[in-house]
Amino acid sequence: MSQAEIEQRIHRVLSEFEAHSPFFAGYPVNQDFDYTKLYPLLSYPANNVGDPFGFSRYLTNTHETEREVVHEVAELMRLPADEAWGYVTTGGTEGNMYGIYVGRELLRNPVAYFSQDTHYSVLKILHVLNVRNIMIRSQENGEIDYDDLRESIRINRDVPALIVANIGTTMKGAIDDLERIHGIAEELSLPRYYIHADAALSGMILPFVDDPQPFGFDSGIDSIAISGHKLIGSPVPCGVVVTKREYTAQIGRAIEYVGVLDTTLLGSRSALSPMIIWYAFAKHGREGYRQIVAQMLDTAEYAVQQFNAHGIPAWRAKNSVTVVFPRPSPYVVFEWQLAPLQDIAHLITMPHVTREMVDKVIADCLEWPAET
Numbered sequence: 001m002s003q004a005e006i007e008q009r010i011h012r013v014l015s016e017f018e019a020h021s022p023f024f025a026g027y028p029v030n031q032d033f034d035y036t037k038l039y040p041l042l043s044y045p046a047n048n049v050g051d052p053f054g055f056s057r058y059l060t061n062t063h064e065t066e067r068e069v070v071h072e073v074a075e076l077m078r079l080p081a082d083e084a085w086g087y088v089t090t091g092g093t094e095g096n097m098y099g100i101y102v103g104r105e106l107l108r109n110p111v112a113y114f115s116q117d118t119h120y121s122v123l124k125i126l127h128v129l130n131v132r133n134i135m136i137r138s139q140e141n142g143e144i145d146y147d148d149l150r151e152s153i154r155i156n157r158d159v160p161a162l163i164v165a166n167i168g169t170t171m172k173g174a175i176d177d178l179e180r181i182h183g184i185a186e187e188l189s190l191p192r193y194y195i196h197a198d199a200a201l202s203g204m205i206l207p208f209v210d211d212p213q214p215f216g217f218d219s220g221i222d223s224i225a226i227s228g229h230k231l232i233g234s235p236v237p238c239g240v241v242v243t244k245r246e247y248t249a250q251i252g253r254a255i256e257y258v259g260v261l262d263t264t265l266l267g268s269r270s271a272l273s274p275m276i277i278w279y280a281f282a283k284h285g286r287e288g289y290r291q292i293v294a295q296m297l298d299t300a301e302y303a304v305q306q307f308n309a310h311g312i313p314a315w316r317a318k319n320s321v322t323v324v325f326p327r328p329s330p331y332v333v334f335e336w337q338l339a340p341l342q343d344i345a346h347l348i349t350m351p352h353v354t355r356e357m358v359d360k361v362i363a364d365c366l367e368w369p370a371e372t
């Protein structure tokens with residue numbers, strides 16, 4: 001290929017990206033970021049293979065920064081940093097897989113419980129890890145049905161329970177009530193259970209609001225996965241998984257030739273992702289995130305009110321930026337990259353989603369309702 005052709009291709013992809021970005025309202029992905037300062041790092045074959053808390057013979061790594069990111073996320077999830085273990089993943093799916101893997105190893109042959117509204121990655125992971133599982137009904141608002149959960153666990157009382165709790169479902173932003181889940185486990189005198197929290201989006205919202213639903217280790221979870229490319233914002237998909245140090249100590253295995261403890265799911269891992277998340281944390285600080293989250297929630301509330309003012313029944317869960325409304329015409333779904341499911345769709349007021357964008361989505365919904 002000629003140099004001109006190569007440049008043409010890059011230019012074409014860039015133009016497509018630029019054309020779509022003003023209409024990016026349906027995915028929980030923040031496009032408000034600038035990591036230009038990190039570009040020089042792209043000139044090295046950096047690799048974070050192995051346990052970020054152990055020694056690696058592969059020296060071009062960012063394990064130190066990765067540890068800082070894990071510690072910061074652990075504290076946000078209300079686990080003292082010195083009790084935490086975790087790593088920077090490729091996204092929410094890998095974090096869920098790791099949490100469920102730890103749960104399976106600790107419980108030995110558990111039954112896993114998760115709701116209908118749980119992210120599709122979880123069922124796939126349970127298949128891959130060969131974990132027996134029971135899907136629990138959801139309530140209309142997307143929360144797990146606690147009666148169905150109680151009954152299902154009761155039938156399998158003799159088997160340890162691995163519960164996957166949603167801290168913000170994908171479609172409705174619903175949060176499963178951790179206190180009620182513990183209540184059920186206690187009521188049934190379950191001898192052993194493990195809770196993995198899937199907090200892909202809301203894990204970065206709840207630490208920064210005044211009145212959060214229970215979400216963290218102080219509410220008795222055993223592991224949590226959050227996404228890096230969602231609220232934090234990243235040009236490459238990434239995430240963070242955090243669990244307790246005492247758990248992973250039982251799982252790791254030393255691999256001599258790279259000189260690392262093999263505690264992560266994957267081998268070679270991105271050394272750039274930890275830098276990206278660290279950079280965002282360093283730039284905004286906790287106070288910055290408090291403001292970003294407040295503004296997102298404000299825009300979400302604005303959206304609900306404006307939809308309703310125009311006769312479209314929209315709603316959102318408490319502390320959620322996911323605004324649910326009746327599915328509009330395919331044109332509107334396509335134009336705004338809305339994520340539809342059956343008769344609903346949602347828009348998500350990420351930091352780049354302005355009130356003006358919300359107004360335009362509503363105008364389009366009015367002009368092209370579902371019937372046309």
Ligand SMILES: *Cc1c(COP(=O)(O)O)cnc(C)c1O
Pocket residue numbers: 090091092093094119121168169170198199200201227237238239
């Ligand atoms: C997005 C999401 C995931 C998966 O994240 P990926 O980064 O795409 O792997 C998992 N759970 C929930 C609730 C999500 O919204």
